[in-house]
Amino acid sequence: MNKKEAILASALQLLTENGVHNTPMSAIAKAAGTGMGTIYNYFPNKDILINELFVSIKKREKQVYSTFHPDQPVKTQFEDHFTSIIDFFLANRAYFEFMEQLQASPIITEESRNIGAEAIGSVYQLLDKGKRDRIIKNIDTDELLLFIGGTVLSYLRWYFNQSSTKKSSRENQLRLVWDAIRE
Numbered sequence: 001m002n003k004k005e006a007i008l009a010s011a012l013q014l015l016t017e018n019g020v021h022n023t024p025m026s027a028i029a030k031a032a033g034t035g036m037g038t039i040y041n042y043f044p045n046k047d048i049l050i051n052e053l054f055v056s057i058k059k060r061e062k063q064v065y066s067t068f069h070p071d072q073p074v075k076t077q078f079e080d081h082f083t084s085i086i087d088f089f090l091a092n093r094a095y096f097e098f099m100e101q102l103q104a105s106p107i108i109t110e111e112s113r114n115i116g117a118e119a120i121g122s123v124y125q126l127l128d129k130g131k132r133d134r135i136i137k138n139i140d141t142d143e144l145l146l147f148i149g150g151t152v153l154s155y156l157r158w159y160f161n162q163s164s165t166k167k168s169s170r171e172n173q174l175r176l177v178w179d180a181i182r183e
Contacts, residue, residue, distance in 0.1 A: 004042050006032040008053055016097040020050065020107065051112045054102060057095045058112075062119035064088045074130040075178065081123055082148070082174050089156050096156055120145070134183050144181055151177050 001009065010031035014023045025046055029039040043049035064084045068077055089096040102108055127144050130136030155173050159165055
């Protein structure tokens with residue numbers, strides 16, 4: 001791991017543990033085992049560091065969607081999307097906690113948000129195809145994503161706060177969401 005990666009990894013850990021406003025750059029530099037000069041060479045301020053971390057997570061999230069098979073039925077693709085994104089965040093809890101903290105934060109720039117939106121471009125295409133084929137309700141795609149994303153967020157919050165979860169819970173949520181959006 002190079003210095004920049006060490007800084008980003010340390011920032012992710014500290015920002016999720018302590019929060020954005022309670023994590024000074026000096027603490028990130030110390031945790032990364034680097035000096036303040038080095039951290040500022042890579043990231044002139046904390047907002048830039050946070051945006052780079054946001055974008056790096058969104059790029060990893062985009063890789064999850066790159067495995068979709070457009071030749072599959074819409075329902076199968078949707079099931080793959082839903083379970084893949086949940087699995088991604090279950091495997092990367094710190095990503096979820098970081099992204100949840102910053103979802104409505106003014107720290108995230110418009111440019112970073114646009115890059116984040118590109119990460120879910122294939123999901124937009126899937127929902128639009130489903131609407132054209134009259135498989136998915138003809139509701140504004142942003143509203144569909146808001147509903148689906150809200151379910152994913154709620155499920156992940158619930159999952160991480162449970163001492164034990166049923167294996168069927170994810171599949172139950174998938175069925176509930178599919179039944180809600182299908183035509």
